[in-house]
Amino acid sequence: MVAFAGMAIRDAKKQQTRQALMEAAIDQVAGGRSFASLSLREVTRDAGVVPASFYRHFRDMDALGLALVDETCQQLRRLIRAARSTSVPGDTMLAASVGTFLLFVQTHRAAFQFLTRERHGGSRPVREAIAREVRGFVVDLAVDFARYPHFGKLPREDLEMMASLLVNTVVSALGELLELAADHPDVQGAQARKLTDQLRVIVLGGLAWRPGTRLPAGAGAMPAG
Amino acid sequence: MVAFAGMAIRDAKKQQTRQALMEAAIDQVAGGRSFASLSLREVTRDAGVVPASFYRHFRDMDALGLALVDETCQQLRRLIRAARSTSVPGDTMLAASVGTFLLFVQTHRAAFQFLTRERHGGSRPVREAIAREVRGFVVDLAVDFARYPHFGKLPREDLEMMASLLVNTVVSALGELLELAADHPDVQGAQARKLTDQLRVIVLGGLAWRPGTRLPAGAGAMPAG
Numbered sequence: 001m002v003a004f005a006g007m008a009i010r011d012a013k014k015q016q017t018r019q020a021l022m023e024a025a026i027d028q029v030a031g032g033r034s035f036a037s038l039s040l041r042e043v044t045r046d047a048g049v050v051p052a053s054f055y056r057h058f059r060d061m062d063a064l065g066l067a068l069v070d071e072t073c074q075q076l077r078r079l080i081r082a083a084r085s086t087s088v089p090g091d092t093m094l095a096a097s098v099g100t101f102l103l104f105v106q107t108h109r110a111a112f113q114f115l116t117r118e119r120h121g122g123s124r125p126v127r128e129a130i131a132r133e134v135r136g137f138v139v140d141l142a143v144d145f146a147r148y149p150h151f152g153k154l155p156r157e158d159l160e161m162m163a164s165l166l167v168n169t170v171v172s173a174l175g176e177l178l179e180l181a182a183d184h185p186d187v188q189g190a191q192a193r194k195l196t197d198q199l200r201v202i203v204l205g206g207l208a209w210r211p212g213t214r215l216p217a218g219a220g221a222m223p224a225g
Numbered sequence: 226m227v228a229f230a231g232m233a234i235r236d237a238k239k240q241q242t243r244q245a246l247m248e249a250a251i252d253q254v255a256g257g258r259s260f261a262s263l264s265l266r267e268v269t270r271d272a273g274v275v276p277a278s279f280y281r282h283f284r285d286m287d288a289l290g291l292a293l294v295d296e297t298c299q300q301l302r303r304l305i306r307a308a309r310s311t312s313v314p315g316d317t318m319l320a321a322s323v324g325t326f327l328l329f330v331q332t333h334r335a336a337f338q339f340l341t342r343e344r345h346g347g348s349r350p351v352r353e354a355i356a357r358e359v360r361g362f363v364v365d366l367a368v369d370f371a372r373y374p375h376f377g378k379l380p381r382e383d384l385e386m387m388a389s390l391l392v393n394t395v396v397s398a399l400g401e402l403l404e405l406a407a408d409h410p411d412v413q414g415a416q417a418r419k420l421t422d423q424l425r426v427i428v429l430g431g432l433a434w435r436p437g438t439r440l441p442a443g444a445g446a447m448p449a450g
Contacts, residue, residue, distance in 0.1 A: 032261060032347035032348075032349075033259075033261075033262075033347060034258075034259030034261070034262060034346070034347060036257060036258075036259070037258075037259060037262045088442060089442065090440045090441060090442035091439045091440040091442070092442070094440060116345045117345045117346065117347075119345070119400070120341045120342045120344070120345070120400055120403075121259070121342065122257035122258060122259060122342075123257075124257075127404070131404065158422075161419050161422050161423060161426075162423075162426060164419070164423070165394060165423040165426060165427070168393070168394060168397035169390060169393060169394070171397065172393035172396065172397060175344070175345055178345075179352070179356065194386050194389070197383075197386050198386060198387075198389070198390040200430075200434075200438055200439070200440055201386075201387060201390060201427060201430035201431055201434055202390070202426060202427065202430055203430070203440055204429070204430040204433040204434060204438065204440075205425075205426035205427055205428070205429040205430025205431070205433070206426060206430070207433070208429040208430070208432070208433055209425075209426055209429060213425055213429065214316045214425070215315050215316040215319060215425055215428055215429075216315060217313060217314065217315035217316070217317070
């Protein structure tokens with residue numbers, strides 16, 4: 001009984017140290033450092049543990065980076081799935097998904113700063129892990145698309161093209177949101193409305209899309225950016 | 226006359242050193258280093274000049290970063306404007322703009338790796354300069370939009386919302402392209418087609434857009450990412 005309680009305490013403590021190491025890395029990156037430039041020694045110092053204890057939690061710094069990506073994205077993915085499954089398709093679902101996303105970002109700001117910075121950062125394993133997670137969101141969304149009448153008739157690659165357009169738009173908005181100070185509710189509101197409108201434009205475009213569509217000459221046509 | 230020739234040679238040499246300093250920084254960042262972590266000493270060493278001579282070209286490292294952002298983006302902006310002004314609006318113009326952009330990226334790969342990495346990187350002045358350039362592309366495009374019948378009737382903020390959607394989509398595609406090795410023409414071709422289709426979806430959505438549009442319930446509706 002005493003041994004069992006001792007083990008539970010040890011497990012909780014181990015979990016706590018793991019969390020402290022991850023938070024130390026997140027905070028450094030959110031503060032402007034690149035993950036690739038962080039040393040194990042800095043992270044353990046910030047977490048208040050001796051360097052040698054790092055290896056009880058992670059094989060190396062990249063393994064810590066991967067755990068960070070994994071935990072933040074999996075949690076968001078579950079929340080977004082829940083938001084989608086509990087609301088009526090259409091504008092209500094769009095608003096619910098955007099709201100869920102923005103709230104989660106607000107409460108995990110430093111973790112998303114990490115993801116945004118390291119998406120194109122210097123650690124290849126971390127970059128690839130973030131790309132895989134983004135791809136996971138795209139696949140989830142393409143599967144959801146396929147359930148709706150118009151979209152269900154489109155080829156899979158068209159659904160993925162539109163899902164990736166939508167996910168990339170959310171990721172871009174995330175980058176802009178994180179540049180704002182946390183205490184700008186007005187600007188945040190305006191950005192949330194802009195994002196929602198952009199997603200509406202994409203859905204409207206998707207509803208008008210047929211495989212092999214070309215733009216009409218003249219009329220509403222325009223260039224690439 | 227001799228003095229004049231001497232001056233011209235000195236100017237050319239000065240320009241050459243400036244270029245070498247910028248290229249040294251670009252190469253380090255393209256190789257995985259973060260710009261904020263680069264020292265003046267490293268950059269001058271790679272450029273083959275003594276540290277003190279740095280200040281004849283730039284006030285500090287951030288000034289070098291700003292010059293990099295400025296020169297790459299201004300050149301691209303001129304090219305894109307030219308591509309737009311010389312082709313017929315519609316699918317042809319879209320293809321011409323995408324083609325111009327992809328060719329420019331291919332020939333300035335390391336510079337775009339710098340822009341992609343540092344867009345959310347650790348140097349605030351560089352980050353803000355990149356955001357200003359992106360905003361410049363958005364404004365250019367919104368002005369172009371306004372010239373076309375349907376879009377000309379929309380409020381300015383709707384045009385900017387759509388222009389920023391389009392520009393962010395190009396920026397996202399850029400990030401994916403740069404992750405590929407330079408010698409993957411097949412995958413690059415597939416990505417170019419995907420990007421072109423995504424821009425078509427946006428334009429189609431824009432043509433269906435009216436201020437205050439909401440998505441229909443049920444039918445083609447879907448969630449946020």
